Amino acid sequence: MHEMGICDGIVSAAVEAANDAKASRINSIDVTIGVLTEIQEEALQFAFGVLSKDTIAEGSTLAVTMLPAKSVCGECSAEFGHGRFDAKCPECGSFVCTLVQGRELRIDSMDID
Amino acid sequence: MRVDIAKGILEKNDTLAEGNRALFASKGVFVVDLMASPGAGKTSTILATIAALRDRYRIAVIEGDIASRVDAEKIAAHGIPAVQINTGGACHLESDMIRRAVDTLDLDEIDLLIIENVGNLVCPTDFDLGEHAKVMILSVPEGHDKPYKYPGIFQLSEAVILNKYDTLSVFDFNEAEFRGVVRDLNPSAPVFALSATKGEGVEAWTEWLSARIEAAKEPQS
Ligand SMILES: Nc1nc2c(ncn2[C@@H]2O[C@H](COP(=O)(O)OP(=O)(O)OP(=O)(O)O)[C@@H](O)[C@H]2O)c(=O)[nH]1
Ligand SMILES: [Mg+2]
Ligand SMILES: [Zn+2]
Secondary structure (H helix, E strand, C coil): CCHHHHHHHHHHHHHHHHHHCCCCCEEEEEEEEECCCCCCHHHHHHHHHHHHCCCCCCCCEEEEEEECEEEEECCCCCEEEECCCCCCCCCCCCCCEEEEECCCEEEEEEEEC | CEEEEEEECCHHHHHHHHHHHHHHHHHCCEEEEEEECCCCCHHHHHHHHHHHHCCCCCEEEEEEECCCCHHHHHHHCCCCCEEEEECCCCCCCCHHHHHHHHCCCCHHHCCEEEEECCCCCCHHHHCCCCCCEEEEEEEHHHCCCHHHHCHHHHHHCCEEEEECHHHHHHCCCCHHHHHHHHHHHCCCCCEEECCCCCCCCHHHHHHHHHHHHHHHHCCCC
């Protein structure tokens, strides 16, 4: 629902970096999104199309990598992947786990000319 | 040509949130961000919390709404400093809005700052405001299936308030199922069933909150 705001962050950071690099155009932007954020890729792509219009990023590809959730068990230190509803250690059954991956909202890199 | 950016998409918000957090720490203010759907009872819960804790802590409130000053006026009527933020359409609060609101408060005179986020079960979860704890409220009439539909907010909240508990008999709310799903999503979050307007069950919540406030005062090891 707030993909517009998120996308605004992506476009402005990319345009800024492209300007710093004296680029003439942006071909693609790579972002990483954790699956536990409230971001939907479809809505993000839509917002990107709208917000990149009339910028140096217009027509570029937004390459989205969705990262699965991962936690580390506080009891036995096992690292395990999980979904939204099962953040429970598969080794020892503990619920005391720390999320180490899944809430990312990151711009990684871009391809420019 | 490839260029590395390696930046948080919400970096601006997160940096400002860290600034807020440092400010709150330096002033000894505990900050809780209350999130819920429209009408779930955020303002009522804040009023009940004020009634229970006002003798122990100096409290102030930031009210986030898309429009109007109604909620801030309700709080101010109880003699509690209240700042209204109108987001003008935005579905959540961001850390710069909090900073501007906080700048109108005298933090030296506040122990507990309660933020009422904009009514929404989705968007507020991705935005750090610099708070110590995010807490959510679900009200009985919304239904026990909400954790399936909006898992993110249940996962991110340190505690879950089940409000309008007095209406349990009129709705087909399955409390056991609700508690089970919340446990699967967020095993460490306590669930406080209460009735904000009637006062029942409020004490368990305010005792938990006081314990959190006191724990935050202890130097970090
Ligand atoms: N029966 C019952 N009604 C409640 C309870 N808590 C709140 N209400 C009612 O629910 C309605 C909404 O309560 P508010 O506290 O204004 O809810 P809110 O979440 O702040 O609403 P918005 O700020 O408009 O999103 C009001 O009519 C309250 O009187 C409760 O515990 N039991
Ligand atoms: Mg309200
Ligand atoms: Zn384990």
